[in-house]
Amino acid sequence: MTEKHKLTVRSLRKTYGPVVALTDASLDLEEGEFLTLLGPSGSGKTTMLMIIAGLIQPDSGEVSIDGKLATYAPPFKRDIGMVFQNYALFPHMTVRENIAFPLRMRRVPDARIADEVKRVLDIVRLPQVADRLPRQLSGGQQQRIALARCMVYRPSIILMDEPLGALDKKLRDEMQLEIKNLHTELGITVLYVTHDQEEAMIMSDRICLMNDARIEQLGTPADLYFKPRSVFAASFLGESNLIDVTVAGTEGGRTAMRTADGTTLRAPLAAVPAGAAAKMMVRPERLHVLGPTDRADNVIEGALDQVIMVGGVTKYYVKLKGDRTVSATQLTQGPVGGIERGAKVRLGWAADSTVVLPT
Amino acid sequence: MTKHIHLGKLVLGRRKVLKLAGGASLVLAAPAYWRKLSAQEKTIVVRDPGGPYTKGFGEAFYEPFTKATGIKAVGVAGQHEPTSLIKGMVDTKSYTWDMALLSRSAHDQLISEGDYLEKLNVTSKHIETLPAVHKAPAYLGNDVFAAILAYREDAFKGKAAPKGWKDFWNVKDFPGRRSLRKHPFDTIEEALLADGVAPKNVYPCDIPRAFKSLDKVKKDIAVWWTGGAQTSQLLKTGEVDMCPTWNGRAQAAIDEGAPVKIIWDQMVWSSEGWCIIKGTPKADMCREFVKFAVDPQAQAAWTKHVAYGPTHPEAYKFIPAERAKVLPTHPDNFKNDVEVDNVYWGKHKDKVTEQLNAWLLA
Amino acid sequence: MTAAAASAFARPRRSWGRFLPLLPVLVFLGFLFLYPVGQLLWLSVVEKGSGDLTAAHYARLLAVPVYSKVLLITFETSAWCTLFCVLGGYPVAYLLATTGDKWRNNLMLLVLLPFWTSFLVRTFAWIVLLGRNGAINKWLQALGITDAPLGLIYNFAGVMVGMTHALMPLAIISMVSVMENIDANLPRAASTLGARGGQAFFRIYFPLSLPGVAAGGLLTFITAIGFFITPALLGGRQQIMITQVIIEQVQDLMNWSFGGAVSMLLLVSALFVFWLYDRALGMSTLAGGSPASQVGDRGTWLSRGFAWVGDLATAAIGRACDLAAVAWETVFPQRPDKPPVKIARGVLWATALSVVAFLAVPTFFIIPVSFTTEGFIQWPPKFFSWRWYDTVFESPTWIAAIVRSLTVATLSAGVAMLIGTPAAFFLSRQSMIGKTAMLGVILSPLIIPRIIIAVALFYFYAKLGLIGTNLGLILGHAVLAVPYVVVTVMAVLKNYDERLDQAASSLGANRWRTLWHVTFPLIRAGLIAAFIFAFVTSLDELTIALFVSGGLVTTLPKQMWDDALLKVSPTLAAVSTLLLIFVTFMILAAEYLRRRAVHK
Structure with missing residues (x-):
């Protein structure tokens, strides 16, 4: 030893x-x-x-x-x-x-x-x-x-x-x-x-x-x-959003992936060969509800399913195409209003918050 | 909390409890099996010692009796010496049995302790010719059983075999494992006979002399037996070489091929006989049965099953010679004998049992 | 919940309602035991005829030394028997409680074997095995170990063999049912805390198993007091038991007064022994006692003294074992890179298996004997014949007797469970004045000779019209079975954590649901043991059956007794074999069903 x-x-x-x-x-x-x-x-x-x-x-x-x-x-x-x-x-x-x-x-x-x-x-x-x-x-x-x-x-x-x-x-x-x-x-x-x-x-x-x-x-x-x-x-640890992706390759020092509907997502360089099926993971609190002009490394779109205010944080559940639901957790900014169920929302997050997981 | 509330509910549910109690008492009051049986007009229940007795009695007495009279006789086995149970039946008027085959000593006890047996008041040709020794107001003898000395012939091959109680006590000349009964009955008589008391002088027993005689063999007794079935086992397996027992038990071993011999000389015998339980509503039917059972031919038929001697001398007319030889009342065997004096024992049993136990423990 | 709140929760309700669980046993024993037996025993103080009070019978008891001598022999014999049962049974119980399911079930079947053979068959099996020309002596001589036959029976040793064999299952099962509830983590915890095997066992496991030892010892002792057939058949000149003397008085001499006096002497002295036992070991080992009273004042000075000596002794034994282990390890050092050889476990298995063999041998001897062509139970049997089985199957009496006995045994065990279990719950969990006295009353049916109970019940049943009924028989046997149920269930409840019940009821279960879904499954081993004891008591009971049934309804023991009038024939071996197969089959079937239920 x-x-x-x-x-x-x-x-x-x-x-x-x-x-x-x-x-x-x-x-x-x-x-x-x-x-x-x-x-x-x-x-x-x-x-x-x-x-x-x-x-x-x-x-x-x-x-x-x-x-x-x-x-x-x-x-x-x-x-x-x-x-x-x-x-x-x-x-x-x-x-x-x-x-x-x-x-x-x-x-x-x-x-x-x-x-x-x-x-x-x-x-x-x-x-x-x-x-x-x-x-x-x-x-x-x-x-x-x-x-x-x-x-x-x-x-x-x-x-x-x-x-x-x-x-x-x-x-x-x-x-x-x-x-x-x-x-x-x-x-x-x-x-x-x-x-x-x-x-x-x-x-x-x-x-x-x-x-x-x-x-x-x-x-x-x-x-x-x-x-x-x-x-x-x-x-097992904490809440997570998992999305099925295919690894596309390396792109500007990052790993690029494509979802089933063709959206491209980026993550820090991961040792997964191009063409492999993988899962992309991002924690709900890293997701932001984007305004119409906001930009982010990764963006996905979906329809708002539920908004639940849990005191200090508010949880947004968004239904993606193919019926997958992702959740985003934001600090509560004030009384929730304005966004209706079914409304189209954009969620964005930084490439650094993204994890590629082999399946 | 919760549990107490539920406990409380149960308390409140008193009415339910009462209902339950009512149901239970209905069950309690359900007619008993024996009542159904005894309520049948023409049925009597006869206690017998069970085992081969019941089977033999069925063939010799119960079935022919039913055939002859239309009264059904049901034999049931009771425990050994059922005096307490009979007392209970009479005291409570619960006649599980109507009559019983009892040992002479059980009969004497039930007579002396109180009024537990019916006077028989029956007579017939055969009852008149029955030897007086087998007759009492509430008792008619059926069979004679004898305490005899049995020994294993193979243990004395080429040597002198014992011929009686004296030889059993003679440890020096007749070496071998011995067994005695752990009870004063028979044992006291045997000790006296061994000590030279003549059969006719055995009663009233000289108890100190008997114990002095017992002292001589105390340390040479390998097994103190308590139950009859034990002695047939002892003899069959050769656990002991000499053993006083009842002739029927020794015979059970002989019948199974054990080389066992019975010494009839100075046998100590007693009898079993028919008794009717005091107050039974079926007393008259039972009398019919007694009259029927005291019959040489019926007695002879029974000796096929158990090797005890018929009380009626004429029974031997109907018994094959081979079987007759092994029965205690056969004239060849029935001599130089001692009849157990139940009157004597009735008075002294308690005291002598106490003394024997003390002697055993000393 | 704070401790204060917890104890407030457990505090008994101060009202008469809390005594309700005792009611069934009081009513039951009151009517079917105390009242009738009390009436009979009353005869011991009245003069026959005049009805005046008299002390004559008791004066005789004291004046004639033979009775106290016989009583002493009875107690001595029972005490030795208890010691052997507990000592021999402990390793078996320990193994049963700590081994895997598969082994456990097979071993348990073997341990229970002596229960299913009638006392008569069992005893004759020993006579034939241990006799002068018996199997054991023949083998010893054939192997050249001995020259002449050894005197293995017709002495004290013979009585011990017979009685220990008959009663050891009782001791083992009482102990197992308690041991199974000992948390397996406790000895583990002890070993992580630095205790070697000896200390972990003697300081932790052994004290926790004591309620089982106490219950098993008590039941064994009290049951042994009532033994008379086995000592009579296997004993020598000096083995006279008090029950024999009482039977002689009641049956042969019709002296109920003096028989009653001797019974009183027996009862009083047995209860005195029980009281001493309670003082010394503390029935609190059995009854639990209320938690609050246990701190500070833990029982009487006698029990404290005993506990102190006991603690020292167990600690010393534990230490001695460990020193031996250390010595062993110095000679044969244990290496941290090699799995250790489990010597202690090996010794345990060897010991337990020899005890189990002792329990099983007479039964396995009975089976070949049942196929003999000879008319006696003898060794070696002469093969081969179905004769004895034919006798059984061709006789409606035998079949009826077997069916009736099994039915009566099941029902009377059921009645005893219904009556005894609530009482056991009460006595182990609630505090009351005179708990020891109450237990004494509950134990009395085992102490009073059966002949006394039988005569007493006859008079009582005559009034109720219960003579000759199955109900009378069932109730009569339940009287004998209740003490076994109470003591066994109390022993398992002793280590039972009441907080589990509280947890259940806090989760919304009501009292009965809690009992059914939480408590009963947890004390299952104890309930089964109680049932088995009750069942076997009835299955092997002769005297009460003879009186109550009047011989009209036949039970198995009665039929056997009957058959053994002139000689003990292999029919009894055949019946025992059949019964054995039947019961074993039932147990296996139950076990199979249970497993299937668990898997679902």
């Missing part, structure tokens, strides 16, 4: 009979980083997490933690912490006993255990529940205790498996921020699993997008959002 990462995963593969749960998975996690495994259910993200935790053994591949090979090391020798989806608090132990458990396993002296338990309970702002049983806590409180139990022994990496899945929307938003704050303040390294793209965007330094048992794309939230490398990535 050339450089020392907090966690290195190389070419992991896991199958259950004929079903491939994970294949060809490699990633590095840096000290203090918050990396999220994002993907729909069955995409292999939990399998990867379990392999990293040592709870599942891979068929092949390698896992190293802190530069030490740990592919088949048992969980208790890995110096990792894990927060489970249902928290996995021990129901027969009080909160205090739960948090003390990892320290006892490490044969930490009692006096220090007491201090440490108090310390983490303060961090998660629940010093008053130490003597309660888990079932006497609310969901959010259990969640925080699970986190506290995990942090108390300062593991190298904390793995979180959809920890907010069981919470309601409001609590979820609160906890997202709280976990993010803890991460920043304490500088812990987190590998997080979720299927919620918004959550992934909010919390992560980097996102590892997974689909169909493999890694689809790995990058910063901005990378994934603005430069998706596949149709899946483009459509």
Whole structure:
């Protein structure tokens, strides 16, 4: 290994009979980083997490933690912490006993255990529940205790498996921020699993997008959002407009494409050969409703289908020829009026906001 | 919240509950099977010990009786010594059965505990010639069963075989695995006979002497048996070499080809006989049945099925010689015998059972 | 929702209405057990004839040491049997709860095998297997391991083999139904938190499985107290059980007063044992108790002491296991680049499979015996004959008995479920004064010898006209089955997270829909176990059937008992084989239907 990462995963593969749960998975996690495994259910993200935790053994591949090979090391020798989806608090132990458990396993002296338990309970702002049983806590409180139990022994990496899945929307938003704050303040390294793209965007330094048992794309939230490398990535993260095109060739340092009705669109140079079918993607907020004289790199025309004002932004849904609908999101300028349903509109956007995706 | 509201609804639905209760009580009041049966004018229900008895009784007694009188006799199997159930029937006037084949001891118990059996008050030519020992006001003997000593012939090949209780107790000269009954009945008598008490002097039992005698073989008893079927199994598989049991159980092993021999000398016998349950509305029909059943020919027919001895001596006229040999009341076997004294046991059973249990545990 | 709001939600309504779930069991046991049995036991304090109160029978009980001695033997035997059942059954239950579906179902069929063979057949199977000339001794001698036959039965060991075999499925299934509800993530969480296998098991899994151990142990112990045929047939001189003494008094001696007195002694001492058990292990292991009262004051000083000792012991055992594992790893170091050899799992499988083999052997022995040409159950069987099957199929009595027993068993199990389940819900979730006493009452039908219940029911049924009816039989068997249902369902509810129900009802499900769609599916294992116990109790019950039916309606055990009057013939083996095939087929069919439903 050339450089020392907090966690290195190389070419992991896991199958259950004929079903491939994970294949060809490699990633590095840096000290203090918050990396999220994002993907729909069955995409292999939990399998990867379990392999990293040592709870599942891979068929092949390698896992190293802190530069030490740990592919088949048992969980208790890995110096990792894990927060489970249902928290996995021990129901027969009080909160205090739960948090003390990892320290006892490490044969930490009692006096220090007491201090440490108090310390983490303060961090998660629940010093008053130490003597309660888990079932006497609310969901959010259990969640925080699970986190506290995990942090108390300062593991190298904390793995979180959809920890907010069981919470309601409001609590979820609160906890997202709280976990993010803890991460920043304490500088812990987190590998997080979720299927919620918004959550992934909010919390992560980097996102590892997974689909169909493999890694689809790995990058910063901005990378994934603005430069998706596949149709899946483009459509899984945020809203996107996708239009079928044929690549025409290179034109003034840009890639030119033609839609079915012959409109030419331009995008930054992409490695797609001329003549290939592709999809063009542009985010709704990059689209502008053009006035009759306005110009843009790319322009398409259609009939207005719906206008929906959602507070700060207004969404325009425009029906293109061939019944395809695209949406444009604009900052709300004032009360919407003037444009009627069915009216002809022109939408325009910059070539730089355009992404060409192989199909 | 929600759950309480629904609980409340249930409380309010009291009327429904009442309706349900009404329905349930209708079901409860539905005529019972036995009532249907006993309500039939010309049917009597006879308890017998079940198994091969029921089959044999059907052929020998029930079917011919129905043919002869038009009264249907239905045999049902009850548990071993059904005294409690009969008491229950009389106390509650719920006559599941009308009459029963009972052991002499069960009969004696039901007589001494109260008024649970009808006086028979029947007579016939055959009843008059039935030996007096098998007759009582509420009892007419049907068959004799004997506690005998059975042993495996193969265990004594080329050696002297045991000839009676004394030899069973003689561990030195007759080595082999032994089994005894875990019950005072028969066991006490056998212990006394082994100790030299003459058959006619067995009663009233000298209990301390019996236990002293038992002490001598206590450690040599490999198996303490509790049920008759167990002894036929013990003998058949050769688990033990010597085992006191009822002759019918030993015979079951012999019939299946086990090399088992029965020693008739000093047999301890008792009998089973017909009784009518006190207060049954069918008492007179039952009397008809008793008159019919105390018949040498019918008794003979039954011995085909179970190897117990007919009470009527004339029955032997109708029994093939081969079969007659294995029956306890056959003149060749029926001598030097001890008849169980149920009066004695009625008084002492409780106490001696207690003593035996204490002795076993000591 | 805040914690305060959550507990306010769970707080029981303070009104009589909340006792409604207890009503069925109280009415049912009140009429069919407490009242009739109470009347009979009352005889133990009145003088025969005069009707004056007397203590004579109790004085005799105390004056003659043999009764307390027999009682002690009974308890000792039951305690040992319980210990063996729980110890031997635990690995099997653990394996069943943690292995894949396919293995689980096959193993479960094997575990249940002893249930489907009548106690009579089972016991005779052991007699023939373990006897002096039995299969085991013959093999041992043929292999040159022993020179002379070993005394495997007609002693304490024989009784243990027979009773453990009969009762272990009860213990296993009680434990499995609780273990299945243990979240598989908990031991995983423990291991990510740094616990080795031993600690993860003994500190996390084992304590959580304790309600199952408690329920299984309790049911096993109480059922064992009532055993008398197996100890009588397999035991030696000193194996006398108290039920035997009571039966002698009631049946042979017609001394109901003294029989009642002995029964009272048995009942009182069994309830005392139960009370001690409750104090020590805390029925709270079973009953849950209200969450609020559990913090700070966790039970009595006795239970706290026990818990403390228990914690220390399990921690120490866990540590010892881990030290052994560490030692092993020093000798055979584990490499991070090679998948580890799962030794612990291998040992578990080996242990569990030997226990399962012990459970299955007599049954597999019964099948060849049913094809013998000989008239006895004997080993080796002499092949080949359909004779015993012909006997069964040609006899309308046998067929009728089988059909009736299966019907009665199904219905009485149904009745017991209907009555017992609400009570179990109440007892595990609500707080009430005298919960232990209530449980004691519910358990009593298992403690009181069946002969007493049978006689009592006869008198009561006579008044109602229930004698000789199937309904009477069904209700009578349900009395015996209710305790199994209550205890088993309570045990599964103990680990059940009530918030799931609350979640469901917050999503708009009403109480019954919640029960049906959320609670019942989640505690399915427990409900099935309860049903099986209730079913088997009825299927194997003889005494009450004899009294209530008067012999007019034949049940399977009665027909078997009947057939075994002179000797135990292979007919019984044939019937057992048929029953086994039938029940196995039913289970497989149910499983098939369930899977199909799941796939849809």
